[in-house]
Amino acid sequence: MKKHWKFIEKSVVFLCVLCICVKLVFQLIVPKFFLDNAWPTTSTYLGFYQMAENSIDVLCFGSSHAASFFLPQELYNKCGIRSYNLGCEQQNLITSYFWLKEALRFQKPKVVLLDCYILFEYRPEEPLNSAESCTRKAFDYMHWSSVKKDAVKTICKLDENQSELSYYLPNIRYHTRWKELSENDFTYAEKSQHYELKGYAPFSHYGRNQNFVPFECGVSEEKIEMVPLMKEYLEKITQLCAQEDISLILIKTPSTYQNIGKHNTIEQYATEHKLAFLDFNEKAVYEECNYCFAQDNSDDGHGNLWGAQKVTNYIGKFLIENYNDICRDDWQWERTKSCYEEIKKDYTLIYTTDIDTYLTLLQDTRYTIFISVRDECADALKDTTLNHLKNLGLEADLKGKFRYSYLAVLSNGVLTEQLVSEKIEFHASLENNSLFYTITSAGFTCGNISSIIIDGAEKSKNGRGINIVVYCNDTRKVIDSVCFDTHTAENMAYR
Secondary structure, rough: OOHHHHHHHHHHHHHHHHHHHHHHHHHHHOOOOOOOOOOOHHHHHHHOOOOOOOOOOOEOOOOHHHHOOOOOHHHHHHOOOEEEEEEOOOOOOHHHHHHHHHHOOOOOOOEEEEEOOOHHOOOOOOOOOOHEEEEHHHHHOOOHHHHHHHHHHHHHHHOOOOOHHHHHHHHHHHHHHHHHHHHHHOOOOHHHOOOOOOOOOOOOOOOOOOOOOOOOOOOOOOOOOOHHHHHHHHHHHHHHHOOOOOOOEEEOOOOOOOOHHHHHHHHHHHHHHOOOOEEEOHHHHHHHHOOOOHEEEOOOOOEOOOHHHHHHOOOHHHHHHOOOOOOOOHHHHHHHHHHHHHHHHHHHHHOOOOOOHHHHHOOOEEEEEEEEEEOOOOOOHHHHHHHHHHOOOOOOOOOOOOOOEEEEEEEEEEEEHHHHHHHHEEEEOOOOOEEEEEEEEEEOOOOOEEEEOOEEEEOOOOOOOOEEEEEEEOEEEEEEEEEEEOOOOOHHHHO
16 A cells, blocks of 8 residues: 555656646747837736736726837826736737736726727738737736636637647647747746836837828718727627726827728717727827827837827826826835836937937946947047046046047946057957857057947947947847047037
């Protein structure tokens, strides 16, 4: 009998170890999208599960338009409203519906914001009106429950190309990823803890579309039909919100893809179902929030940080005016204020053109700074600039060093600094050998080049003067590359 028990015990231990190993393999092979990606989808969904239960009053759903425009920290800082953005790339209405059901297992929101972009035809060749890969991103990190089981069953019924088994055994879907594994796959535990932006996907650049013109309501009765499947799930979302006593607000963020026909269709639906509808492409709303498409959009459909602030603040004002008992303090948003300020500082940095101001902003332990001179940098170098370089910890005196080569690397202190009349090349690594770089500097007479190669990619602007590349240690990506031409009095910045 004892032999049998020992055999059973060994079998149980073996099965437990096997299950753990299988789980780890599945975790390793599923794609991950953390804050070092344009769309931090993994951070969005894993972070949601770490929020305290019943602490979120406003939830946002929708496509990447929603992810780039709705800014929970801004809403909290300005209005004291606790919110979370559960939007993601190409989020169709089926995904929105099931993620709303999942969210209601842990939260009791008073308001749901729903972006309406994918109500209309987007990917007609796809059964779900959006790419299969984006649907997988949204559900791979949903916890297993009856909600996920229903979602998987529904998705695979609607899309015959998808298999239910591949959701349970993700190696079926991702078996080719073994060749593509990256740092994120092996630093899952660390990266998954960074969800400070609560689902918001920040963008810094200007789209500069000068042709966008908001439309006026009432100028046309045209209507464009919703995709039937999307309308069906919009109805389900509307019914679910009504059952849970949640106010549903339909939203369309600034986009060249919105037009009066789509607006009229959504407005009619909102009127019939007694829902609020905010369309930021409508002239009255657009002008009220002082929106400028060329400056506030990062492209034709996504907002940059400044556009997101304007849209979010308008929504915040609307919420305060129309809903009671929605503002309160909460440590989960208080503790992430500094992270939001850091993002704003990063985006200020990349549009700064004055070298002295720029060097002042670089005094931040989050940054690794690469400096390389090409051609000539000393002729018009100001004393104030030299002082700012010294404040960073650099010691070389560039004054009068006409056509010298110079390079420096700083990361919580000076890692290297070299000033000579010959060409210089320096190789090293950061982050426990996970980030390799080569930096080269050559004055006019000894090569005339600036090169800053980080993980095999050239990042230097290779311009005359001082070339600077800034790498953020938190997000683990280059956030700026600029050249200041300190050979001329203007010290012009080139990006």
